[in-house]
Amino acid sequence: MNELTSNELIGSKDGIDVVSGLPVYPLGHHEPRRADLDPKVAKRAERQVATMFGISALSIIGAITCYIVVPNDKLVYIPPIGPVNANHVTVGVLFGLGIFLIGTGAIHWAKKLMPDVEVTEERHTYTSSPEDKAAFGETFREGKQASGFSEFKLIRRTLLGAMALFPLPLLVFLRDLGPMPGTKLRETIWAKDIAIVTDATYRKIRPEDIPVGGLVNAVPANLLDVEEQDGNLNARGKASIILVRIAPAEIVSQQGEGWDYQGILAYSKICTHVGCPISLYQQRTHHLLCPCHQSTFDLADSGNVVFGPAARRMPQLPITVDADGYLVAQSDFHEPIGPSFWERG
Numbered sequence: 001m002n003e004l005t006s007n008e009l010i011g012s013k014d015g016i017d018v019v020s021g022l023p024v025y026p027l028g029h030h031e032p033r034r035a036d037l038d039p040k041v042a043k044r045a046e047r048q049v050a051t052m053f054g055i056s057a058l059s060i061i062g063a064i065t066c067y068i069v070v071p072n073d074k075l076v077y078i079p080p081i082g083p084v085n086a087n088h089v090t091v092g093v094l095f096g097l098g099i100f101l102i103g104t105g106a107i108h109w110a111k112k113l114m115p116d117v118e119v120t121e122e123r124h125t126y127t128s129s130p131e132d133k134a135a136f137g138e139t140f141r142e143g144k145q146a147s148g149f150s151e152f153k154l155i156r157r158t159l160l161g162a163m164a165l166f167p168l169p170l171l172v173f174l175r176d177l178g179p180m181p182g183t184k185l186r187e188t189i190w191a192k193d194i195a196i197v198t199d200a201t202y203r204k205i206r207p208e209d210i211p212v213g214g215l216v217n218a219v220p221a222n223l224l225d226v227e228e229q230d231g232n233l234n235a236r237g238k239a240s241i242i243l244v245r246i247a248p249a250e251i252v253s254q255q256g257e258g259w260d261y262q263g264i265l266a267y268s269k270i271c272t273h274v275g276c277p278i279s280l281y282q283q284r285t286h287h288l289l290c291p292c293h294q295s296t297f298d299l300a301d302s303g304n305v306v307f308g309p310a311a312r313r314m315p316q317l318p319i320t321v322d323a324d325g326y327l328v329a330q331s332d333f334h335e336p337i338g339p340s341f342w343e344r345g
């Protein structure tokens with residue numbers, strides 16, 4: 001059997017598509033539109049499109065203005081929805097209208113003024129030849145000419161104006177991300193002599209409460225006061241730790257000299273990948289496994305990453321005991337806890 005040549009594999013033969021085997025139908029009769037025949041109709045269509053782009057630009061400016069001047073706590077009553085935030089409604093409606101009018105203006109332009117002749121294009125091989133690329137460039141130039149982008153100055157200018165304003169609200173909305181965090185991402189409420197208490201019962205912990213191989217979830221003793229004052233759980237999210245006890249002979253390294261107490265090590269509970277809380281601990285290997293993406297840290301070797309997507313070790317909290325024999329922090333963490341952020345070294 002003769003194989004088809006690449007030329008035979010594309011296009012049609014005797015009215016049949018050689019690839020699909022389906023009939024290829026001839027193009028229908030083209031009926032010119034009124035705008036094709038009557039310059040006045042074309043001019044009117046141009047004005048309609050320009051009006052849509054112009055109102056779009058005004059809507060976007062209005063959205064930015066409302067975002068700035070309409071108080072964020074003002075409510076308006078919209079039946080049947082009820083009371084809604086005036087700032088959100090005005091910004092949303094005007095910004096939405098701006099986007100909608102850019103879209104409808106473009107559709108109206110295409111339907112009324114751009115060429116609507118049907119064309120056929122033979123299937124071609126995947127890689128374009130230099131001639132095809134040159135032809136594409138020529139077609140693009142012809143299309144640009146035919147679309148009237150150069151000819152209809154009013155449309156061009158209003159479209160460019162609307163498109164130029166379109167991203168502005170997105171920049172203004174960045175303000176809603178809130179103030180810059182300052183040092184908040186670098187500090188926790190741990191400090192020298194802050195007692196370490198159990199996470200669930202807020203009970204102080206003595207070294208003898210933790211057997212070798214054991215793990216305790218813990219928080220700073222001042223956490224409840226801080227939460228009451230702040231009214232949120234941010235402090236807990238950063239200060240939660242785990243305590244593990246490893247036989248001192250099995251500890252390979254720590255992040256600082258004397259940061260353990262008789263083999264009890266304190267590490268942040270927040271994964272350095274994207275911040276999941278971790279407490280899956282394998283006593284035999286001293287590995288801490290994050291359930292989210294399986295990052296694994298060796299707590300007997302400075303909390304270094306031994307597997308998974310985390311790029312940094314788990315930060316270690318230096319601990320000791322106070323005069324009454326309870327575990328306390330020596331200081332805050334010496335490096336930011338949790339996942340990466342832009343200024344973290």
Ligand code: FES
Binds near residue numbers: 295310
């Ligand atoms: S959050 Fe821990 S591995 Fe992704």
